Amino acid sequence: MSLTQELRDTYQTLWQQMVTHPFVVEMGEGTLPVEKFRTYFLQDYVFVRDLVAMAAVGIAKAPSMLAASMLHQFLTGILNPENDLFVRAFAELGASEAEYTAASATPVTQAFGDFLVRTGLEGNFADIITILYVTEGTYLDWGTQLNAAGKQPSHPIYREWIALHSPPVLGAFVAWLGNYLDSAASGLQRPRIARIFHTALRYEYLFWEAAYHNALPWPDQ
Amino acid sequence: MSLTQELRDTYQTLWQQMVTHPFVVEMGEGTLPVEKFRTYFLQDYVFVRDLVAMAAVGIAKAPSMLAASMLHQFLTGILNPENDLFVRAFAELGASEAEYTAASATPVTQAFGDFLVRTGLEGNFADIITILYVTEGTYLDWGTQLNAAGKQPSHPIYREWIALHSPPVLGAFVAWLGNYLDSAASGLQRPRIARIFHTALRYEYLFWEAAYHNALPWPDQ
Amino acid sequence: MSLTQELRDTYQTLWQQMVTHPFVVEMGEGTLPVEKFRTYFLQDYVFVRDLVAMAAVGIAKAPSMLAASMLHQFLTGILNPENDLFVRAFAELGASEAEYTAASATPVTQAFGDFLVRTGLEGNFADIITILYVTEGTYLDWGTQLNAAGKQPSHPIYREWIALHSPPVLGAFVAWLGNYLDSAASGLQRPRIARIFHTALRYEYLFWEAAYHNALPWPDQ
Amino acid sequence: MSLTQELRDTYQTLWQQMVTHPFVVEMGEGTLPVEKFRTYFLQDYVFVRDLVAMAAVGIAKAPSMLAASMLHQFLTGILNPENDLFVRAFAELGASEAEYTAASATPVTQAFGDFLVRTGLEGNFADIITILYVTEGTYLDWGTQLNAAGKQPSHPIYREWIALHSPPVLGAFVAWLGNYLDSAASGLQRPRIARIFHTALRYEYLFWEAAYHNALPWPDQ
Numbered sequence: 001m002s003l004t005q006e007l008r009d010t011y012q013t014l015w016q017q018m019v020t021h022p023f024v025v026e027m028g029e030g031t032l033p034v035e036k037f038r039t040y041f042l043q044d045y046v047f048v049r050d051l052v053a054m055a056a057v058g059i060a061k062a063p064s065m066l067a068a069s070m071l072h073q074f075l076t077g078i079l080n081p082e083n084d085l086f087v088r089a090f091a092e093l094g095a096s097e098a099e100y101t102a103a104s105a106t107p108v109t110q111a112f113g114d115f116l117v118r119t120g121l122e123g124n125f126a127d128i129i130t131i132l133y134v135t136e137g138t139y140l141d142w143g144t145q146l147n148a149a150g151k152q153p154s155h156p157i158y159r160e161w162i163a164l165h166s167p168p169v170l171g172a173f174v175a176w177l178g179n180y181l182d183s184a185a186s187g188l189q190r191p192r193i194a195r196i197f198h199t200a201l202r203y204e205y206l207f208w209e210a211a212y213h214n215a216l217p218w219p220d221q
Numbered sequence: 222m223s224l225t226q227e228l229r230d231t232y233q234t235l236w237q238q239m240v241t242h243p244f245v246v247e248m249g250e251g252t253l254p255v256e257k258f259r260t261y262f263l264q265d266y267v268f269v270r271d272l273v274a275m276a277a278v279g280i281a282k283a284p285s286m287l288a289a290s291m292l293h294q295f296l297t298g299i300l301n302p303e304n305d306l307f308v309r310a311f312a313e314l315g316a317s318e319a320e321y322t323a324a325s326a327t328p329v330t331q332a333f334g335d336f337l338v339r340t341g342l343e344g345n346f347a348d349i350i351t352i353l354y355v356t357e358g359t360y361l362d363w364g365t366q367l368n369a370a371g372k373q374p375s376h377p378i379y380r381e382w383i384a385l386h387s388p389p390v391l392g393a394f395v396a397w398l399g400n401y402l403d404s405a406a407s408g409l410q411r412p413r414i415a416r417i418f419h420t421a422l423r424y425e426y427l428f429w430e431a432a433y434h435n436a437l438p439w440p441d442q
Numbered sequence: 443m444s445l446t447q448e449l450r451d452t453y454q455t456l457w458q459q460m461v462t463h464p465f466v467v468e469m470g471e472g473t474l475p476v477e478k479f480r481t482y483f484l485q486d487y488v489f490v491r492d493l494v495a496m497a498a499v500g501i502a503k504a505p506s507m508l509a510a511s512m513l514h515q516f517l518t519g520i521l522n523p524e525n526d527l528f529v530r531a532f533a534e535l536g537a538s539e540a541e542y543t544a545a546s547a548t549p550v551t552q553a554f555g556d557f558l559v560r561t562g563l564e565g566n567f568a569d570i571i572t573i574l575y576v577t578e579g580t581y582l583d584w585g586t587q588l589n590a591a592g593k594q595p596s597h598p599i600y601r602e603w604i605a606l607h608s609p610p611v612l613g614a615f616v617a618w619l620g621n622y623l624d625s626a627a628s629g630l631q632r633p634r635i636a637r638i639f640h641t642a643l644r645y646e647y648l649f650w651e652a653a654y655h656n657a658l659p660w661p662d663q
Numbered sequence: 664m665s666l667t668q669e670l671r672d673t674y675q676t677l678w679q680q681m682v683t684h685p686f687v688v689e690m691g692e693g694t695l696p697v698e699k700f701r702t703y704f705l706q707d708y709v710f711v712r713d714l715v716a717m718a719a720v721g722i723a724k725a726p727s728m729l730a731a732s733m734l735h736q737f738l739t740g741i742l743n744p745e746n747d748l749f750v751r752a753f754a755e756l757g758a759s760e761a762e763y764t765a766a767s768a769t770p771v772t773q774a775f776g777d778f779l780v781r782t783g784l785e786g787n788f789a790d791i792i793t794i795l796y797v798t799e800g801t802y803l804d805w806g807t808q809l810n811a812a813g814k815q816p817s818h819p820i821y822r823e824w825i826a827l828h829s830p831p832v833l834g835a836f837v838a839w840l841g842n843y844l845d846s847a848a849s850g851l852q853r854p855r856i857a858r859i860f861h862t863a864l865r866y867e868y869l870f871w872e873a874a875y876h877n878a879l880p881w882p883d884q
Contacts, residue, residue, distance in 0.1 A: 270728070273722065273731060274723040274724075277720065277721075277723040278720060279719075280716075280722070281716035281740070282718035289715060293735070293739070296722070296735055297735070299736045300728065300731060332729070342784075348725045
């Protein structure tokens with residue numbers, strides 16, 4: 001069995017809980033309160049800086065120019081068009097530029113971001129690819145489901161967010177990530193890769209949780 | 222006002238909550254259930270690896286051999302005698318070697334450790350010193366209080382842990398950390414230092430909380 | 443006086459020697475022996491991996507998404523079209539794929555590359571920008587001169603290499619780098635920035651020297 | 664054959680040239696001009712900061728507390744007593760504190776130091792151990808030879824430097840480094856380890872060369 005299949009099997013319950021989280025289901029139905037999406041999107045805006053940092057370090061640690069190029073292309077999506085999405089989305093969600101640029105990390109966002117950047121700086125290329133496989137793979141999965149089910153919620157940002165995580169946009173990248181891991185598997189330390197996979201998946205789940213329940217604040221908040 | 226005084230003033234409520242946490246008070250009284258100390262100590266054993274990693278990177282980033290030497294001496298305390306303390310303590314606390322070497326990070330330990338190593342690798346020397354000022358300064362504070370009040374709980378590990386955080390052991394190091402920050406203050410980015418100080422303090426508080434309430438587990442635990 | 447002007451003034455002799463090196467002059471005239479260009483280009487192919495690594499770490503350390511985006515765009519030029527240039531160039535220069543993928547660093551290339559990656563990983567964003575200001579600024583300078591003088595050497599690779607370093611291609615990026623440094627100057631440690639600028643400039647000069655004189659080998663070569 | 668034996672066999676000519684360099688032989692005989700030792704020692708003083716940085720990062724990346732502790736003990740030798748040696752040595756060698764604290768890296772020292780710190784930050788624990796095996800192993804070898812031959816040059820600093828690199832001082836550490844590499848060998852990328860070993864050995868040889876011939880200056884010196 002391939003490494004990625006083995007990992008997905010081992011953590012299938014949590015993976016399933018992430019990709020079918022009420023946040024996802026209600027976003028697809030259009031019943032998710034805008035306030036929850038707003039909370040989520042402000043944290044995603046904070047988080048994306050650390051995701052960029054980790055992927056950029058991945059370029060630096062890439063074993064080949066082709067591998068570097070794949071991560072570079074991934075960043076193109078974030079550093080160019082998505083930035084525009086943030087601006088438009090916050091306008092529609094009623095978050096002023098002052099608000100979203102001043103947004104600070106909740107505990108989950110802080111912990112997830114620190115985990116990413118630490119792993120990026122301390123780990124090797126496969127460690128970074130493992131995290132991206134979880135972050136992009138889970139998003140591709142819920143996006144694929146909602147797109148396949150033809151979900152067209154009335155809120156334009158929900159629709160755009162769903163379309164952005166469809167197979168045409170993310171499929172090839174996630175496939176490349178998986179192929180990389182599977183082909184590199186024999187040289188990898190399995191327990192370490194499994195721990196990184198598991199931790200990233202836990203944070204993805206908690207990221208929905210924190211936004212959906214508007215919970216998990218800092219102790220002095 | 223000095224930088225460290227300013228920081229302690231700004232976050233005095235949380236600092237005070239940390240150094241007078243029920244965990245501390247009950248440890249001094251000897252009424253803290255051993256099970257809670259055991260939970261705490263297993264997590265401290267996991268955490269100390271990341272504390273060592275951050276301090277070691279601090280040696281690498283030190284602006285002078287003297288500064289490098291101060292962090293090196295700090296690590297002497299951890300890499301030599303304290304290791305022995307862990308072994309003795311776990312024997313008394315009834316945690317087998319198999320148990321403590323297999324201990325895995327709770328969410329707070331993971332988040333705190335990732336914050337430390339990320340800041341160590343990404344940040345500069347003052348960032349690292351700021352974190353150590355919080356981790357060692359809070360421990361010196363509660364240790365000073367319990368030692369000054371002559372607390373002598375019957376459990377030998379509690380007594381040793383209290384003695385280990387007394388002014389003779391930690392005082393000079395914490396004073397040096399504070400002096401370094403105060404003398405370097407004019408060249409530092411205050412908001413960044415404040416954010417690092419605040420985050421480290423939050424995690425120190427949460428570290429007691431997690432052990433005391435045996436709460437804050439991972440979502441799939 | 444701006445920081446960049448001050449730096450260029452301080453090291454103007456060496457800067458001038460770099461941008462008017464016989465390698466440059468003869469490349470413009472078309473009299474540079476192809477063997478020397480081939481030696482140079484094989485080393486540039488080795489070197490570019492470390493340049494990519496440093497710039498990618500720069501994305502990770504960027505103080506803003508805009509700054510990250512500028513370095514990302516710079517990498518687009520290297521990770522996409524220039525890769526193709528290498529392939530075409532080596533075909534014309536008579537270096538087989540086996541030869542150029544197996545090329546190993548000469549002492550200057552090794553030292554320059556290690557300096558870049560070390561500074562990238564250890565330093566801050568301004569350190570990285572300082573190096574790029576030297577590497578791209580010197581190349582823009584000699585490219586601007588040769589382009590302004592209408593140099594059209596008969597060797598197609600020489601022509602393409604000259605065109606690639608013209609103001610339309612590199613000018614805006616170098617201007618942005620300079621503006622960043624000048625606007626950040628008040629918060630920078632001048633002696634450190636000057637040392638980094640000087641070291642990068644020395645290596646750029648030595649890079650031409652090593653190729654032009656086919657000298658400076660390892661002691662056991 | 665063990666990994667370290669294989670590496671020493673592959674690069675035995677250069678290793679032998681390093682440990683029997685005229686600088687070493689003449690130091691043992693007491694005929695080495697003090698000026699050459701002074702040049703060497705000023706560069707060693709510059710270099711040792713980067714050696715400390717790399718070894719400290721090694722502590723941070725150590726796979727076990729025991730491994731961390733070994734590097735920590737190695738640094739004790741440098742951060743405490745040897746610092747005193749530098750001060751005493753420079754007094755005897757006629758280098759004022761102003762001179763040795765202002766000493767700047769020659770090209771070889773810069774290149775070697777950048778290689779160390781880059782490898783420390785970018786590489787894994789085995790990469791760092793490989794470099795230390797070369798730097799400490801070559802010094803142990805020449806020290807063992809001179810000590811075994813009973814060399815007692817009249818210059819006290821020469822005598823002390825020879826005694827400092829004797830088996831009682833360095834032997835156990837070098838043996839531990841070798842054992843670590845040999846036991847980790849099956850999980851290591853041989854070509855990468857060989858390249859690191861080779862590069863470190865080249866720099867050790869060049870370090871003697873630069874001091875002995877007072878050559879290899881920067882192009883603008």
